[in-house]
Amino acid sequence: MREIGSTEGPIKIGPYSFLEFFEEVRKFHSFPAPGVVLGGIMVEAALKHMPSGILFNALSETHKCLPDAIQLLTPCTIGNGWLSIRNFGRFALAFYDKETGKGIRVCLDPARIEEWPEIKIWYYKLKPKEEVDSEILLDSIHKAGSSLCRLQEIQIQPVLLKKVKRGNRIICPQCLEAYPDDGHGACPACRGGSPYI
Amino acid sequence: MREIGSTEGPIKIGPYSFLEFFEEVRKFHSFPAPGVVLGGIMVEAALKHMPSGILFNALSETHKCLPDAIQLLTPCTIGNGWLSIRNFGRFALAFYDKETGKGIRVCLDPARIEEWPEIKIWYYKLKPKEEVDSEILLDSIHKAGSSLCRLQEIQIQPVLLKKVKRGNRIICPQCLEAYPDDGHGACPACRGGSPYI
Numbered sequence: 368m369r370e371i372g373s374t375e376g377p378i379k380i381g382p383y384s385f386l387e388f389f390e391e392v393r394k395f396h397s398f399p400a401p402g403v404v405l406g407g408i409m410v411e412a413a414l415k416h417m418p419s420g421i422l423f424n425a426l427s428e429t430h431k432c433l434p435d436a437i438q439l440l441t442p443c444t445i446g447n448g449w450l451s452i453r454n455f456g457r458f459a460l461a462f463y464d465k466e467t468g469k470g471i472r473v474c475l476d477p478a479r480i481e482e483w484p485e486i487k488i489w490y491y492k493l494k495p496k497e498e499v500d501s502e503i504l505l506d507s508i509h510k511a512g513s514s515l516c517r518l519q520e521i522q523i524q525p526v527l528l529k530k531v532k533r534g535n536r537i538i539c540p541q542c543l544e545a546y547p548d549d550g551h552g553a554c555p556a557c558r559g560g561s562p563y564i
Numbered sequence: 565m566r567e568i569g570s571t572e573g574p575i576k577i578g579p580y581s582f583l584e585f586f587e588e589v590r591k592f593h594s595f596p597a598p599g600v601v602l603g604g605i606m607v608e609a610a611l612k613h614m615p616s617g618i619l620f621n622a623l624s625e626t627h628k629c630l631p632d633a634i635q636l637l638t639p640c641t642i643g644n645g646w647l648s649i650r651n652f653g654r655f656a657l658a659f660y661d662k663e664t665g666k667g668i669r670v671c672l673d674p675a676r677i678e679e680w681p682e683i684k685i686w687y688y689k690l691k692p693k694e695e696v697d698s699e700i701l702l703d704s705i706h707k708a709g710s711s712l713c714r715l716q717e718i719q720i721q722p723v724l725l726k727k728v729k730r731g732n733r734i735i736c737p738q739c740l741e742a743y744p745d746d747g748h749g750a751c752p753a754c755r756g757g758s759p760y761i
Contacts, residue, residue, distance in 0.1 A: 396643055403643060446631040454752075456744045477741065524758075527759050536688050545654070547653045
């Protein structure tokens, strides 16, 4: 991974102003989570460094907040398979060329977070949620913008670029529902993974 | 799991007509995937049987298409944590009360699919994608509606209702990024899980 400079400037998040994006987050995510708003800034910072006109996939290194920023601002969703999640607990995301695996990763820079007390309190959970001043927090995120980001050029492991071919759908003899044949004689839920009583 | 009757009637998917929902799918999912459109019908069928005014979570039993129908039609998203995915490969979803785990599951009924040749061809991949007549397929989905669904009352395993408390964020000594402390001395990516070269 090679570091590249982050860009700063007036905040524009995809086609939205900061406040417009805040409203989009409220609609989709049900509340204006600071993590999604900050995620939007990260998405924007990464996309600026991606070549235009290529088909890209997205990877989120946490399942919290960031996937929603990606889904709001790019064609990549969980359901279309262009967004995947690897739950490392790192607040970071990457976009990469579907074919070559070359791309850009963006994460938060802990050194920069030190400069913004309310962001630090929220990020490291130094106060209970209800004691965080969300107005100061969001204002800090707005002002700090992409200066909080560290950007890197990345190359995805080639094995992860290969399309996994699933078996044909067959009927599970236990639940009588269709699932992709994986040679185990019953679907994964009936083999013991069911979340239901 | 106890079976309950599915409901039929003129198709309305959330606040949308069938065609309006088709357009919402195109915008969010990037193309009008039959799986998301059918997913919308399943979401609608399940929600009709949920008590109103409760906070509910969603579970998708596949990562394909269904999660996007859920995200488009309910407050549950991947990023806010109210939607989770258990990738059993079954085209099924469930909504359940966050507190009690009681809810409704909806899946496709293989017997009903037999009655719709184009849906059967698409669902069991009996022809290459490009040979499926998407107009007949979507028209069949429109006409078949919730008659394709099997509905069940479910109870989620109590252990899955418990909130998992993660450790405080600490700095990984290798990548110098923050991650939730899990007592292993480095973040999961630096411990060998990195998708990057």
